[in-house]
Amino acid sequence: MYAVELVNISKSFKSSQNKDFVAVKNLNLSITEGEFFSLLGPSGCGKTTTLRMIAGFELPTSGEVYIQGEPMKQRPPFHRPVNTVFQSYALFPHLNVADNIAFGLEMEKISRSEIRTRVSNALLMVQLEGLENRYPRQLSGGQQQRVALARALVKKPKVLLLDEPLGALDLKLRKEMQLELKHMQQKLGITFIYVTHDQEEALTMSDRIGVMYQGKLLQVGTSREIYEEPQSRFVADFIGESNLLMGRVIEQIGDRGIVLVDEMLLFNIISKNPLPVGEFVTLVIRPEKAVLYLATSDIQGYSGVIEEAVYLGTDTRYLVRLSEQNLITIRQQNLSNHNENNYKPKQSVKVKIIPESIRIIQD
Ligand code: ATP
Secondary structure (H helix, E strand, O other), X not given: OOOEEEEEEEEEEEOOOOOEEEEEEEEEEEEOOOOEEEEEOOOOOOHHHHHHHHHOOOOOOEEEEEEOOEEOOOOOHHHOOEEEEEOOOOOOOOOOHHHHHHHHHHHOOOOHHHHHXXXXXXXXXXXXXXXXXXXXXXXXXXXXXXXXXXXXXXXOXXXXXXXXXXXXXXXXXXXXXXXXXXXXXXXHOOEEEEEEOOHHHHHHHOOEEEEEEOOEEEEEEOHHHHHHOOOOHXXXXXXXXXXXXXXXXXXXXXXXXXEEEOOOEEEXXXXXXXXXXXXXXXXXXXXXXXXXXXXXXXXXXXXEEEEEEEEOOOEEEEEEEOOOOOEEEEEEEOOOOOHHHOOOOOOEEEEEEOHHHOEEEOO
């Protein structure tokens, strides 16, 4: 049984001109129990609308939402075994921390003593012990977010929905909270469905990621699958940094092929799927999968010229011109005692790209 199943759900809104605007299109997704699943995509792609349909704040125009095998069509939000944490925290300003956390339980007519126990356990879980009598205005952003989290967790939902919950925090706190959330989720075993537009955040935290674009779910997979095996130009470009080179297939024998880019660069590639000779494809090359060598080295590689070198601490990011139309970004680790790594603008170099690391997209 899945924790959440979305079967062909779509959602349309009426625009100001009374036209239908499709925010989510024919989305199918199954989320396993205990999974940390992220919906990732740029602003406006339909992530929040999808989450709100799971929560019951929006009803799908068509399709069905199942939670733990049960259809949700007739169930209002408060009768669904889910809880939502919003970016805005949505705390009650006139209630202190303990009362904010207890609020949902009091609505459920649970005994005073049980409420007290559950609230103090929740405070412990989010590391806010001792702050129970403070009001939201007396807390930092990070602390307010923890209260919002405790308030959701205290109700012991089967599924926790999180809509950009760390969006308002500064980068350092955000990174700390990412790890904490992940640990908490593993400890509690609750299914988390996490909405974010931050690809690094999704890669760090998720068991699986669903990448959305223009209302469609383009690809679902583990962080590694999404990064290493992008199936569309959009996913390759949105997740991490990619070099996307357009080329024409000029030969394929077995799983090996040759793609011609810019009428002069030949790329050896390996493809599980047969590639149509004569057709155009996109080659995806991650910046860390290309290696720079001195132009005088006898290694086999493409000749290039460094146009830009940006030192980034752990590595250096080079922009290398391979042909009139093609620049490629290469990231080289800054290893100690390795001066060869130190290339300068205008320097001629050789670029080696391992055929196995090139991904091919046909779209
Ligand atoms: P963000 O990261 O900016 O929150 P998102 O991916 O979560 O974006 P949604 O909030 O789901 O995107 O919105 C998807 C599209 O649907 C947007 O174009 C938005 O303007 C539109 N939309 C969302 N809610 C409504 C509504 N109630 N009425 C009309 N249009 C809406």
